[in-house]
């Protein structure tokens with residue numbers, strides 16, 4: 001069990017050991033690619049919910065994005081690792097990308113629930129756009145029992161009190177919190193990369209450099225000048 005805990009939780013393997021109360025954040029996403037919107041969201045969740053750490057959890061085969069080609073999991077994981085390097089409250093887990101088949105949050109959270117001591121409260125962090133879709137997630141009723149849901153503000157996606165109440169009526173325990181509005185999306189980065197434009201200042205420098213070094217998302221197969 002402790003080996004599995006180490007493999008899945010990395011530096012957070014010891015959270016809640018000896019029954020100490022702890023709070024672990026899980027930042028799920030496709031991260032295709034990761035950007036400052038994700039990082040600011042995780043950082044501000046950490047502060048708002050007083051989390052011990054945030055585990056970035058890149059999706060293997062995301063159930064909502066089967067209609068378009070997603071960058072290979074190994075690359076998305078690598079960009080996430082580059083992005084969180086140097087922050088000891090952030091780590092990347094490959095639990096979802098290592099699991100065969102479509103990724104469902106309910107499976108991820110039930111694995112984490114089994115691995116973590118009962119004294120660890122799990123906080124699934126997600127933006128307002130994603131939160132509004134929760135009732136349509138696979139096994140949403142069971143999902144609601146497995147974690148608290150930290151809902152971040154996101155520009156362009158209003159999340160009203162009525163929206164919150166509707167989710168609570170379905171059993172979701174919510175912690176809405178404000179994030180510095182950053183109108184950045186992976187779609188936006190992909191569109192820039194497709195045109196050969198720079199993604200510097202939209203994602204950490206090592207990620208931007210890696211993205212522009214390669215041919216990911218390029219329409220014409222020509223490398224960037226940086």
Ligand code: ATP
Nearest residue numbers: 029030031037041126127130154182184185186187
């Ligand atoms: P895409 O444009 O491909 O959908 P994305 O930028 O929405 O990419 P995802 O990987 O889909 O990124 O998002 C992962 C999680 O991060 C989601 O819960 C999403 O709401 C949240 N998120 C992404 N960007 C922001 C942002 N700028 N501010 C707050 N939350 C964000």
Ligand code: MG
Nearest residue numbers: 129130185186
């Ligand atoms: Mg998205």
